[in-house]
Every structure is written in C-alpha cells, then in structure tokens.
Amino acid sequence: MEDLLRPLYQERTSQQNTLGVLAIQKNEQNRAFTENFDSILLIIVKEAEEAVFIKHYGDWNEETASMYIITEAQLKEWLLLGTNRKVIEWLYHGRILFDRNEYVQELKTEMRDFPFYGRKIKMTIEFAKLIKRYTDGKAFFNDAHFLDAYNHVLHSLHHLARLSVIENGLYPELTVWNQVRHIEPGIYKLYEELLTSDENLQKRLELLFLASEFLIHSRTERGADHLLTLMKEKEWWSISELLNHEEVRHYAVDLVTLIEYLIDRQLVRVVSVQTKGQGIFHRYYHVTKD
Structure with missing residues (x-):
C-alpha cells in the first residue's frame, strides 16, 4: 500500500501550504473505520478553495485508498465541535508521514492533554x-x-x-x-x-x-x-x-x-x-x- 500512497502525497510535501500528511490503515475488526478502504491518506493544508476535497484510488492489486485534503480551519472546527469524529479519530491514530514544524505532533499532543x-x-x-x-x-x-x-x-x-x-x-x-x-x-x-x-x-x-x-x-x-x-x-x-x-x-x-x-x-x-x-x-x- 505504501507504493500506492507515496506518489499521492510526495509532491505535496514540498509545498509550503501542506502542514502534515497521515496514513490510516484498515482495521480488520472494524473496516468501517476507514470507510471500507484499505488506507486513508489525510492531508492537512493551510488553505484551499474547498474546505474538504476527497479522491478515491485503486491499484492493480485491488487495494484501495481514499485521500482527504482538509484545511486547517475546517479541521480545527471539527476538533472544537466534535462534528466529524471519524476524521478526528484518523488524526489521533494515524501514522505521520510528513509533519511541517511538528504541526501534526502538536495537534496530537493537544488532543491527548486536552487544554x-x-x-x-x-x-x-x-x-x-x-x-x-x-x-x-x-x-x-x-x-x-x-x-x-x-x-x-x-x-x-x-x-x-x-x-x-x-x-x-x-x-x-x-x-x-x-x-x-x-x-x-x-x-x-x-x-x-x-x-x-x-x-x-x-x-x-x-x-x-x-x-x-x-x-x-x-x-x-x-x-x-x-x-x-x-x-x-x-x-x-x-x-x-x-x-x-x-x-x-x-x-x-x-x-x-x-x-x-x-x-x-x-x-x-x-x-x-x-x-x-x-x-x-x-x-x-x-x-x-x-
């Protein structure tokens, strides 16, 4: 799956607008956790024309991935209001692939310590x-x-x-x-x-x-x-x-x-x-x- 995900996010890591990238793998006990996809790629950006942009991918091995590009403002609103708990769970449990100035790590720490x-x-x-x-x-x-x-x-x-x-x-x-x-x-x-x-x-x-x-x-x-x-x-x-x-x-x-x-x-x-x-x-x- 790493071969499928890497081309999807590598180019974005060089863009200053990209704050962080996380990967979330499917859970065999709860496939709904990743919306029945094998992987979720969560990309956090400073700003974008759309607050949430989603694309679906697959490869020759029939593995699937869903890419979410989410603005910082939208993510912080969800964190405050708790209105998209699935994305919040992805942020909490996701594996960090790219982290500009430890932005994602600080978000995870904030969620854990809960100011x-x-x-x-x-x-x-x-x-x-x-x-x-x-x-x-x-x-x-x-x-x-x-x-x-x-x-x-x-x-x-x-x-x-x-x-x-x-x-x-x-x-x-x-x-x-x-x-x-x-x-x-x-x-x-x-x-x-x-x-x-x-x-x-x-x-x-x-x-x-x-x-x-x-x-x-x-x-x-x-x-x-x-x-x-x-x-x-x-x-x-x-x-x-x-x-x-x-x-x-x-x-x-x-x-x-x-x-x-x-x-x-x-x-x-x-x-x-x-x-x-x-x-x-x-x-x-x-x-x-x-």
Whole structure:
C-alpha cells in the first residue's frame, strides 16, 4: 500500500501550504473505520478553495485508498465541535508521514492533554445539546409520543456520555460508550437499561427520566460554565447579543432552550425593560451567581 500512497502525497510535501500528511490503515475488526478502504491518506493544508476535497484510488492489486485534503480551519472546527469524529479519530491514530514544524505532533499532543479552554467550551456545547434533547424528549413523553421521546432520550444519553468523558479530561472517541463504561458506570447502566430492559417503552422512559434528572442537574454549573462565565462580562444580555457572540455561535442552535433551563435552575434571571409599547417589556438575561 505504501507504493500506492507515496506518489499521492510526495509532491505535496514540498509545498509550503501542506502542514502534515497521515496514513490510516484498515482495521480488520472494524473496516468501517476507514470507510471500507484499505488506507486513508489525510492531508492537512493551510488553505484551499474547498474546505474538504476527497479522491478515491485503486491499484492493480485491488487495494484501495481514499485521500482527504482538509484545511486547517475546517479541521480545527471539527476538533472544537466534535462534528466529524471519524476524521478526528484518523488524526489521533494515524501514522505521520510528513509533519511541517511538528504541526501534526502538536495537534496530537493537544488532543491527548486536552487544554482547559478546549474542555470548557466543548462541555457547554455538549451540555446545550443534552438539555435540548432531554427537554424535547420529556415534552414528547408528556404528550404520549413515546417513540419520539425514545429517540430524543437516546441522543440525550449520548451527549451526557460525551460530557462525562470531556469532564474527565479525555477526548470523546468513536467508541464513547466503551470509555463511559470505565469512567462513569452509572451513565452506562442507564443506556443499557434503556436498550435492553424488559419493561415496556413507557415505563423504561419514565424510569430513565427519574434516574437521569440528578446526573444532569449535578452537572449544570460545570456544563454551562462557558456561557455563565461569558455572561458575567456584562450586566445583562439580549438574546440577539448572545446568539451573535463569536464563541456562543458554536452552540447557538440550542441556546434558547439552554437559557430557559438555566432560568429554571435560578442561575440566570430575566431582566424586564419597558418598551415604547404599554405593558410590553424587552427580556434581558443576567447571571445570578458569582
């Protein structure tokens, strides 16, 4: 396979735009890891017309390779948001073929050490997704839409699992439930019960809502810390100011639900300001605790 890959990346190593090249070999136990290709060639560049460019190759020995050319900006966004975990796994496990000024090695070290700021914002991203899924799941459950509730609860547990992994200073892997089973068996048990319990679906959901309430509530201040810390920069905020903040935009899609949850938890309070209309007020938001 090295004979197939070398011509694909050698010319690029002389280009200043190329930051690093990694090779990822297929895993016989999990061929989906490399999308059923024998090898993945991951090339990181400073900039390109397309944030992600993919090409597929094969040779006379019927070996196959998929080449990914990814911009630095796109990769860093995925690292922050966790929205393309497969590529993140390739970066983490890949063999370095070329590394300009140890760029790739530093990325790998950062993933392993997981700097505090990275953990803080990722925790709030996961917590916001968790609250959105949990809140919607509960609403579906109360309306007796149990299959829809099940779907949302399953996703909420996944976000809870990822939150737990991040909280423990680790990077969530594709096999996040294997990580959680060792880190926090209680969350793994909830997941297992939801999937395998002999109780009917309504009862399973009912028990899960009761059991997960504490696990979620106990993480509220840590999970929302990025937003709460940011909100202390001003006396109060409009929802528009928050939605358009450079850092909040990473979880803006779930922000309204998160804010309402924090109001219920008395960590944020509503400030009403009179408008020109009689009896109509602007709603602003203020952090209640130091």
